[in-house]
Structure formats: structure tokens, C-alpha cells
Amino acid sequence: MIYSIRKKYFIALLLLALTALPGELGDLTRALVTDAYVQVSAFVAITLSIFYLSEHRFNFNVGNILRDSSAFQIPIAAILGATPGCGGAVVVVAAYTSGNVSFGAVIATLTATMGDAAFLLIAVRPDIAILVLPLTLLAGIITGYIADNFLTFSHQEKAIDLKSDVPIIGKNRKRDIIFTCLIVPGFGLGILQILQYDLEELFGIFPQIIAIVGMVTSIFIWSNSQIKTMTNPKDKPLVRVAEETSFIAIWVLAAYLAYDYLVYLTPLDLNLMFKTIGMLIPLLAIIIGFIPGCGPQILVTTLFLNGMIPFSALLGNAISNDGDALFPAIAIAPRAAVLATIYSAIPAFIMAYTLYFFFPLFGQ
Helix, strand or coil: CHHHHHHHHHHHHHHHHHHCCCHHHHHHHHHHHHHHHHHHHHHHHHHHHHHHHHHHHHCCCHHHHHHHCHHHHHHHHHHHHHCCECHHHHHHHHHHHCCCCCHHHHHHHHHHCCECHHHHHHHHCHHHHHHHHHHHHHHHHHHHHHHHHHCCCCCCCCCCCHHHHCCCCCCCCHHHHHHHHHHHHHHHHHHHHHCCCCHHHHHCCHHHHHHHHHHHHHHHHHHCCCCCCCCCCCCCHHHHHHHHHHHHHHHHHHHHHHHHHHHHHCCCCHHHHHHHHHHHHHHHHHHHCCCCCCHHHHHHHHHHHCCCCCHHHHHHHHHHCCHHHHHHHHHHCHHHHHHHHHHCHHHHHHHHHHHHHHCHHHHC
16 A cells, blocks of 8 residues: 555656656646646535535435336436446446345446546537447447346346445545635636636636646645545545546646647647548447556547547447446456456447448548
8 A cells, every 4th residue: 555655656757757847848747737737626516515415414325226226227316327437337236235126237338438537528629429329328338238138147246335435534524625616716617617708718727726726636646545446435525526536637738738749749630540440440449448457548538639549439439438436347247247348349339330331520
């Protein structure tokens, strides 16, 4: 654990050093930090706040709802999977280990899940997100029903109580209060940016200051955290939002930096490279979707947002990937999680290449 925290400190210091660089590279880094914070982090925090505050206020148990709604388990599971982030999918997998839902529901939720990459897509290209998320939802529902009617899979995995398995942080900390105070103006700046206002023209360097301090706070929270992708449902909503948003923020910033640094520092022509492999791009995106974690999937979404890969590849990756949901899912129900994510490649391949060959306007 100490070694893991030291690695996080090293990454945190590296990111801070890049932000402080002079010249063009420093300007580029600060611009990317600002975009990552106001375009994604602020919207992730607001979305999670709505979900966790509602859960805390009304004290509803999704696992019980799934158990009592057997006729609608698969659509509900798919909707939970299509919810940005990994929380909904983890709830369904936990319900499966308790015997409350079918294997088809697990397939539905993991097929519909786009993970944390959904936050990035919603924040930057909501018009595309409106297309992608319903398609992943539809793929999840259809695949789930097919699985329950044509596949035989016995429930043999031991139930795990997430409330006892995930560490409890406890009361709100000073870092969580600071995080909240920075997210509020960050969200306001994000709204203005969506409305096509020039933030630098309106506020000068203020957006960069808010974004850099906010990202530094997120880096600090992430560096000192023992949480892996998800928080304990018993924790305070503010703690959960700060922890999970900070985790996502690091991956989003890393993906932004990886892409723009590659373009800035090397002569590599990504556009030409992807055009060279042509029809293999959707297949490559689907295969990347098998990699656990949100980093590779956010990078795929970043490539799409920069015009490097077609919509068909984005959709294939969105259906095949489980984002961070795959880590806790494997921990909770490894056999079901691995099989479900493999099965998700079938609708991913069909839908991606249907777009690629028959709808070239979207697919190529």
C-alpha cells in the first residue's frame, strides 16, 4: 500500500511539474488542464452529486428493486449500465452474486456500460452522446434477453457485501470542502464554454487558476486515497463525489496529455496512420474495450473527439468496454464478469461494422 501511494505521489508531482513548465509546452499543458477540469471534472462531480444525494436522501436499494422486478430486470440493469461511470454496473453485479438477478442482467449492464468515458463524451459532444448511449442501452437489452433465453450459466459465485468490502472514509474532510468550493465555479465555467463563450476573453486567467487549483486538489485527493474506482455506499455523498471525481479526473487529464503531447512532440501523423488501417479501426477499438479500466477507453473517446477515428469505432468501443466497472465486477463475480464482457464483443462487432459498411456517413 505504501509503495502504491508513493507511485501516486510521483505521478502527482510529474503532472504538477508539467503544469508549471514555461513556453509552448507549458501553455499547452495549462490549456489541457483547464479543458479537462471545466469540460469533464465539473460535470462528473455534478452528475455524481445528483445521484448520491438522491440515494442518501431517499435511502433506496437498487438491489432490492432488481430482485422485486424480475420481469423488467434486464431493461433496468441495462439502464443502470448506461448510466455514466461504473456505479450502476457494480450494483447489478453485486445483486447477481446475491442471487437477485440473472446472468442476462449482468451481460445487459456490462454491454450497456461505457464507463467514465461517457462523462467525457457527454461534456464535450452531447450531440454524439445522445446517439451512443441509447445504442449501447439497446445493445445491452437485446443481448441480455438473448443470454437468458439461449445461454446456460449457473450461479456459483459467492456473494460479497460491498458495504463491508470497500473501506469507509467517514466524515467530510477539509479536502472535500475545498473540492466542492472549486467545482461550483468550474461547473459555471463549463456551462459558459458549452454556450460557446470565450472564457479567456471573459475572465482572463481566472479559469486557468480555478482549473489548476481544482486539478491539484483532485490530484491530492487521489494520491492519498485507498479507494479503487468506487466508494462505500455508507460514506457521505460529498466524500464519494470528491473521491470518485478525482479518480476520473486523473485519467481524463492523462488521456488529454497523452494525445496532445504525442501530436506536439513527435512527427507521427495519427490521422494518416488510422486511415492506413481503414476497416480495422472498429475492430481495434473493440479489442481495446476488453482492457479493464477507464484510461484506454477515455483515450479512444479522445481520438474520436479529435477526428482520428470514425463513429463506428467509438460505438464498438462503447459497447465492448466496461470501463472501471470491470475491476470491481471481476472482484465480485470474476467468472460472470469475464464471460459477460467477452459476449459484449458480439453486438459491438455487429453494430460497429453495420455502421461502417452500410452507413458510411457515420461509420467511416
